[in-house]
Amino acid sequence: MARMKFLCDADRCIECNACVTACKNENEVPWGINRRRVVTINDGKPGERSISMACMHCTDAPCQAVCPVNCFYTTADGVVLHSKDLCIGCGYCFYACPFGAPQYPKVGNFGSRGKMDKCTYCAGGPEADGSKEEYEKYGANRLAEGKLPLCAEMCSTKSLLAGDGEIIAQIYKERVMKRGYGSGAWGWKTAYRESIES
Amino acid sequence: MASLSRLIRLAVGALAFLLLVSAGPVPANAQQVNPTASSVKEQQLLQELNRIQGRITIPDQRAGVLEQPAGRDWREFRNVTLRWIGGIAILGMIGVIVIFYLTRGMVRLESGRSGRTIVRFNAFERFTHWMTATCFIILAISGLNITFGRPLLLPLIGFEAFSEWSQWAKYAHNYLSFPFTLGVILIFLTWIAGNIPNKVDVEWVKRGGGLFGHDHPPAYRFNAGQKAIYWIVVIGGGLVAATGYTLMFPFYLSGIEGMQIAQIVHSIVAVLFVAAMLAHIYIGTIGMEGAFEGMGTGTVDVNWAREHHALWLDGQNARPGGAGSQSAAQPAE
Numbered sequence: 001m002a003r004m005k006f007l008c009d010a011d012r013c014i015e016c017n018a019c020v021t022a023c024k025n026e027n028e029v030p031w032g033i034n035r036r037r038v039v040t041i042n043d044g045k046p047g048e049r050s051i052s053m054a055c056m057h058c059t060d061a062p063c064q065a066v067c068p069v070n071c072f073y074t075t076a077d078g079v080v081l082h083s084k085d086l087c088i089g090c091g092y093c094f095y096a097c098p099f100g101a102p103q104y105p106k107v108g109n110f111g112s113r114g115k116m117d118k119c120t121y122c123a124g125g126p127e128a129d130g131s132k133e134e135y136e137k138y139g140a141n142r143l144a145e146g147k148l149p150l151c152a153e154m155c156s157t158k159s160l161l162a163g164d165g166e167i168i169a170q171i172y173k174e175r176v177m178k179r180g181y182g183s184g185a186w187g188w189k190t191a192y193r194e195s196i197e198s
Numbered sequence: 199m200a201s202l203s204r205l206i207r208l209a210v211g212a213l214a215f216l217l218l219v220s221a222g223p224v225p226a227n228a229q230q231v232n233p234t235a236s237s238v239k240e241q242q243l244l245q246e247l248n249r250i251q252g253r254i255t256i257p258d259q260r261a262g263v264l265e266q267p268a269g270r271d272w273r274e275f276r277n278v279t280l281r282w283i284g285g286i287a288i289l290g291m292i293g294v295i296v297i298f299y300l301t302r303g304m305v306r307l308e309s310g311r312s313g314r315t316i317v318r319f320n321a322f323e324r325f326t327h328w329m330t331a332t333c334f335i336i337l338a339i340s341g342l343n344i345t346f347g348r349p350l351l352l353p354l355i356g357f358e359a360f361s362e363w364s365q366w367a368k369y370a371h372n373y374l375s376f377p378f379t380l381g382v383i384l385i386f387l388t389w390i391a392g393n394i395p396n397k398v399d400v401e402w403v404k405r406g407g408g409l410f411g412h413d414h415p416p417a418y419r420f421n422a423g424q425k426a427i428y429w430i431v432v433i434g435g436g437l438v439a440a441t442g443y444t445l446m447f448p449f450y451l452s453g454i455e456g457m458q459i460a461q462i463v464h465s466i467v468a469v470l471f472v473a474a475m476l477a478h479i480y481i482g483t484i485g486m487e488g489a490f491e492g493m494g495t496g497t498v499d500v501n502w503a504r505e506h507h508a509l510w511l512d513g514q515n516a517r518p519g520g521a522g523s524q525s526a527a528q529p530a531e
Contacts, residue, residue, distance in 0.1 A: 011233065017255065034256050039264040041252035047237040051252075053264055062273045068344045069361045070352060086361040088368050090344065091448060092276070095458050096269040100261060113448070181234040189241070190267045 002164035003078040004121055004143075005192065006152070007172055008052045010183045012159035015040055015050035019151035019160050023054070026122065026150040027139025033103045035119040036151050049183060052160050054151070055080065055101035055119035056191035063093035063102060077143065078165075079121040084137050089113035098190045121162070122149040169196050240265075249455075260449055272458040276465075280345055284469035288342075291473040295480045298409075305486040307502055308412065315497040316514060323388060327493055330381030330431075333374045338472045340367035345465065375442055382435035385428070392419040393428040398509065408506075419510040427478050434471040438464055 015038050023029065023036045036054035057080045064072035064080060071086035072093075082093075091113055094102040104113035124141030127134035134141060142150060152162035161168040169185070173196060176182030185196045243250045244267065254262040319327070343351065343364060352360045399422035405415040407423050415421070420428065441464035444451045452460065482489050488502035503511040 011237075015255075020256065032258070034258060034261060037254055037256055037258075037261045039250075039252040039254050039262055041238045041243070041250065041264070043253040047233075049238050051264060062269055066273050066276050068348055069364050070348055070357070071361070086357055088361060088365045090364075090368055091445065091457075092344075092461075094448075095454065095461060096273045096276070098265055098267045098269050100263055100266065100454070181232040183234045183237050184240055186240050187265055190265060 001076050003166070004057060004163065005078070005165035005168060005188075006054065006056060006121075006149075007161040007168045007185045007188070007196075009159045009161065009172060009175065010049040010051050010186055011179075011181065012157045013038070013050040013052055014157055014159070016156050018154050018156050019052045022150045022154040023119070026142075027120070028135075029139065030105050030117065033105060033117050035101075035103075035117070051186045052151070052155075053099055053187065055097075055121070056099055056187050057119075057121055058098075058191040059193060062096035062098065066092045066096040068092060073126070075123065077121075077123070079123045079143070081120055081123060081125055081138075082116065082118070083126045084115040084117075085126075087115045089115055099187060119149075122147070165192070172196055260453070263454065266454060268455055268458065272461070275462055276345075280462075280465050280469070281349075283466060284342070284345060284472075287469050287473040288476070291476045295476060295485075299480070299485070302410070304484060305408075305481075307487045307499065308414075308505060309501045311488070311499050312501040314500045316500050316503055316511070317496060318492040318498045318503070319496050321496065324493055324496055326381055326384040326388060329377055330385060330435075333378035333381060334475065336370050336374055337378055338468070338475070340371040341465075341468055342472070343367050344371075345469075372446055375439065375446070378435070379439040382431060382439060385435075386432045389420070389428055393425045395422070395425060398422075399425060414505050414508070416508040417506065417510065418513070419507060421507070423481075427474065430471065430474045434467050434474070437467045438471065441467070 017038050020034060020036050020038060024034070027035065029035055036052060038050055038052045040048060040050045042048040057074075057078060059078070061072065061074065061080045063082075064070075064074065067082075068090055069086050069088055071084075072080060072082045074080050089104055091104065093116060094100075094104070101118045102116045103118065104116055107114035120138050120141075122140050122142035124130075124134045124144065125138035127137065129141050129144035140150070142148065147153070149162045152160045155161075161171060172182065172185060176196075182196075189195045240250065244265065248268055249266040250264040251262055252264055344367075347360065347364060351363075355363070396418075398417060402415040402417055402422040405413050407421065408414050441460040444460040445457055445464065448457065482493065486506075488499050489506075492498045500511065503514075
């Protein structure tokens with residue numbers, strides 16, 4: 001079984017935000033929530049880098065560990081998903097997440113959190129694959145159709161890679177070898193406890 | 199003229215082409231340049247601040263934090279440390295109370311009941327106490343559910359039922375925080391006068407508060423133990439309220455690291471608070487004869503007052519018309 005991962009080649013990302021737009025559109029993400037975002041570090045200075053970031057679908061995911069109602073599950077593909085029927089919107093996964101992935105629609109009074117929403121790796125949720133309920137709650141289930149997440153598919157510079165961890169790591173290594181440089185797979189050490197040496 | 203201009207254009211074009219071709223080898227040389235050498239590096243940024251932050255173009259500026267591995271430490275606290283602290287504090291306190299009850303038993307009224315009563319807490323004081331107490335019990339149960347529910351309750355009742363219950367518990371926890379906070383403020387203002395520590399408390403503590411043997415160290419309206427409970431409620435209640443609202447209104451007061459710290463303070467203070475209140479509930483109910491009625495009906499037996507709050511009773515009797523009779527006695531301030 002594949003172990004699905006994301007890899008953002010920061011030396012290629014041009015901060016076009018196509019991944020962000022693709023995600024929002026494909027999954028009908030509610031207003032105010034961004035499952036994927038592009039962060040630019042050292043903006044305007046020499047050596048600036050942009051990184052596209054969403055849920056990294058961590059190994060031994062912190063969100064899953066701290067959830068008080070145990071609403072997370074990891075699929076056979078290594079994708080971390082959750083059930084919005086079980087989620088109580090407490091905010092704990094958000095405190096634990098290293099990547100700021102979980103977000104909450106503002107419902108009701110003051111800052112009260114609704115059901116958590118995050119990147120599903122375009123793999124839907126616990127409902128039946130491709131069902132209407134699944135789409136309404138979690139967005140598209142492209143994985144069940146044999147497709148990869150749309151953010152990576154639509155990346156204009158093929159900076160964002162999605163797929164089996166070993167394969168995308170191999171692609172990245174070849175790139176680094178060919179061009180002679182690479183700033184590493186951002187977030188991999190935190191998410192998967194491994195790094196791709198360049 | 200037309201042919202001349204065409205000729206010039208051709209010459210310019212040829213020159214431009216020549217320039218382009220001659221410029222060709224330059225990118226080949228550029229392969230020697232390593233842009234990563236001068237670029238920002240993940241591990242270096244993480245070592246500097248333990249977080250990586252940048253600019254973002256979406257409206258939600260808080261999403262500019264790219265990585266923040268500090269959540270790992272918080273996870274360790276939430277899943278391991280807190281459960282130990284809470285477990286030891288609460289089970290330890292229950293153990294101490296059980297042992298104390300089995301060895302010492304109920305603290306009896308040694309001189310029996312006199313049949314005469316004196317007002318100890320007026321209606322407003324009792325209202326404040328019970329409003330805060332009711333909120334506290336619900337807040338404590340719903341709070342403990344967040345920490346201990348998953349390992350203890352979830353396996354018993356299943357995912358759906360546990361989520362449903364936790365959802366309501368969360369609502370209760372959020373909404374009842376308001377009357378609870380109001381209660382803490384009222385408690386602070388109403389009873390501050392009687393709860394300033396003084397010399398009598400030193401004596402009271404030295405004599406063990408009369409917990410052991412049949413000693414009855416004198417006390418004014420509140421003895422040192424009650425004063426301790428008062429300050430635990432005021433300071434502990436203030437802390438849980440402040441940190442709780444930080445969590446309830448995300449990003450109004452702090453970023454995510456502030457919320458992690460707020461949750462740590464909130465939960466540690468809360469479990470200690472629960473442990474302290476267990477002792478308070480014990481001594482106010484089955485732990486001491488004649489104690490509950492003070493907060494129940496508002497009056498206590500005069501003999502109870504003499505045994506436990508002698509100096510307060512003297513003060514009450516010294517008042518004009520104050521002979522310990524129910525009608526004449528004023529509620530103490």
